[in-house]
Amino acid sequence: xxxxxxxxxxxxxxxxxxxxxxxxxxxxxxxxxxxxxxxxxxxxxxxxxxxxxxxxxxxxxxxxxxxxxxxxxxxxxxxxxxxxxxxxxxxxxxxxxxxxxxxxxxxxxxxxxxxxxxxxxxxxxxxxxxxxxxxxxxxxxxxxxxxxxxxxxxxxxxxxxxxxxxxxxxxxxxxxxxxxxxxxxxxxxxxxxxxxxxxxxxxxxxxxxxxxxxxxxxxxxxxxxxxxxxxxxxxxxxxxxxxxxxxxxxxxxxxxxxxxxxxxxxxxxxxxxxxxxxxxxxxxxxxxxxxxxxxxxxxxxxxxxxxxxxxxxxxxxxxxxxxxxxxxxxxxxxxxxxxxxxxxx
Numbered sequence: 001x002x003x004x005x006x007x008x009x010x011x012x013x014x015x016x017x018x019x020x021x022x023x024x025x026x027x028x029x030x031x032x033x034x035x036x037x038x039x040x041x042x043x044x045x046x047x048x049x050x051x052x053x054x055x056x057x058x059x060x061x062x063x064x065x066x067x068x069x070x071x072x073x074x075x076x077x078x079x080x081x082x083x084x085x086x087x088x089x090x091x092x093x094x095x096x097x098x099x100x101x102x103x104x105x106x107x108x109x110x111x112x113x114x115x116x117x118x119x120x121x122x123x124x125x126x127x128x129x130x131x132x133x134x135x136x137x138x139x140x141x142x143x144x145x146x147x148x149x150x151x152x153x154x155x156x157x158x159x160x161x162x163x164x165x166x167x168x169x170x171x172x173x174x175x176x177x178x179x180x181x182x183x184x185x186x187x188x189x190x191x192x193x194x195x196x197x198x199x200x201x202x203x204x205x206x207x208x209x210x211x212x213x214x215x216x217x218x219x220x221x222x223x224x225x226x227x228x229x230x231x232x233x234x235x236x237x238x239x240x241x242x243x244x245x246x247x248x249x250x251x252x253x254x255x256x257x258x259x260x261x262x263x264x265x266x267x268x269x270x271x272x273x274x275x276x277x278x279x280x281x282x283x284x285x286x287x288x289x290x291x292x293x294x295x296x297x298x299x300x301x302x303x304x305x306x307x308x309x310x311x312x313x314x315x316x317x318x319x320x321x322x323x324x325x326x327x328x329x330x331x332x333x334x335x336x337x338x339x340x341x342x343x344x345x
Contacts, residue, residue: 007056008225008310009038009186011074014066019074023056024225028065030055038077038226042276045169045185049228073145073224076188077167082278083137084268085192085214089283090256096291127258132267137192137281138215145224145312149193151298152216153319157196158296161284162242162250162304162312164235165190166261167226172274180265183274186228187235189309190281191242191302193219196290221302222279225310232308235261240285242304249292250304252285 008024014031021038022029041048059065088094143149151158169185194213201207232238235254242250259267264282268274289295296302298318305311 004053004230005056005060006231007052007060008227008231009041009052010071010076010223010225011038012066012071013074014071022066022071023052023059024068025056025060025065027068028059029068029071030059030065039080039277042077042167042169042185045276049185049230052228053230075142075144075222076224076226077222077277077279078142079139079277079279082272082275083139083142083220083281084134084264084272084278085137085281086259086264086283087133087135089132089258089264090252090285091258092252092256092286093284093288093291096286096288132259132264134264134268135210135214137220138211141215141217141220142222143218143220143314145189145221145310145314147221147314148218148317149221149296149302149314150216150218150319151296151316152195153321155195155197155216156295157290158316159194159196159289160242160244160249160296160302160304161192161194161288162240162306163190163192163284164238164240164254164261164282164306164309165222166235166265166280166282168265168274168278168280169229169276171276172265172269175266175269177262177266180262180269181229181235183265183269184229184235184261185276186226187232187306187309188223188226189221189304189306189312190279191221191304191312191314192281192284193221193296196295221312221314223310224312227309238307238309240304240306242287242302244289244296244300244302246301246303249289250285250287252287254282254285256285257282 005025010024011021014020020031021036022031165188167185167188168183170183172183175183198209198212201209238254240250240252264280296316298316300316302314
C-alpha cells in the first residue's frame with residue numbers, strides 16, 4: 001500500500017495572484033484551481049480531506065510547483081465567526097507570570113497580591129477538577145506569518161505569546177472528550193501578542209480588559225501553514241519555540257498544558273457550538289516578556305516555530321503618530337526595556 005504524502009495547506013500571494021490556496025508538500029506549493037478558499041474546504045472537510053490527500057500524493061511524484069521561498073504567506077485560516085483563546089493553560093507559564101509580576105510590583109499577570117497565593121494552591125488541582133479558562137478574540141487582529149506587527153504608540157508592555165492553534169473541521173456541540181479530536185481539521189501557529197499594561201482595569205473591581213489587551217490590529221500573526229490533523233501524530237508532543245532578535249525566549253512542549261486539545265474542544269462545545277473554520281488558541285507556554293522583564297519595541301524581530309507547522313517571522317514596527325515630525329522617536333514604549341537595547345535578564 002502506498003504511503004500517504006505529508007502535506008499542508010496555505011494561502012499565498014504569488015507574483016501573479018493576490019490570494020491563492022495551495023497544497024504544500026515539503027518546500028513546494030501547488031495552487032488549487034477554481035478560486036477555492038480554505039473556508040470552502042473546511043465547510044466540507046470530511047469529503048475534501050481525501051481529495052486533498054490524493055492530490056498531494058500525485059503532486060509529490062514530481063509535478064512542477066512554486067517554491068515557498070517565492071511566495072508571501074497570508075493567514076491560512078481567517079475565522080468568520082469565532083476565535084477562542086485559552087488563558088493560563090500552561091503550568092510553568094502561570095507560575096512564571098505571577099513571580100515576575102511580584103518582582104516588578106505590577107499587575108501584568110492580571111492578579112492582585114492577595115490573589116496569587118490562592119492561585120498557586122489552586123493550580124495543582126485545576127487540571128484535575130477544574131475547567132479551562134477561555135475568552136474570545138477578534139478576527140480583525142489576524143495577519144500573516146511574515147507581516148509586520150504594529151506596536152501602538154500608547155502601549156507600554158507589548159508581549160509575545162506563541163501558541164498552538166486548532167482549526168475546527170466539523171460542527172461540535174456537547175462532544176465527549178474521547179471523541180473531541182475527530183472534530184479537529186488540523187493545526188497552525190498563532191502568536192497572541194498582548195498589551196500587558198492594558199490587561200487590568202483599575203476602574204473596574206476585579207476587571208480584566210481582554211478587548212484592549214488582546215485585539216489590537218496586527219496582534220495575531222497566524223500561519224504560515226495549516227497542517228491536517230492526520231499528519232500531526234500527537235498534538236500534545238510538539239515543541240513551541242520563539243526567538244526575539246535571535247534570543248530564545250520560549251522553548252516548551254505542549255505537554256505542559258493544563259488542559260489538552262481534546263479537553264478544550266470538549267469544554268468549548270458544552271458552552272458554545274464550534275463550527276468549521278473556528279480557531280482555538282490553546283494558550284501560551286512559559287517564556288513571555290513579562291517573565292523575562294522586557295517587552296517588544298519597534299525593530300524587534302519575532303521568529304516562532306512549532307514542530308511540523310512551519311515558521312513565523314514578524315518584524316515589530318511603530319504605529320505612526322498623527323501629525324508627528326518624527327513618529328519613530330515618539331513611539332518608543334515608555335517603561336519597557338527594549339530587547340534590541342540589551343539581553344534579557
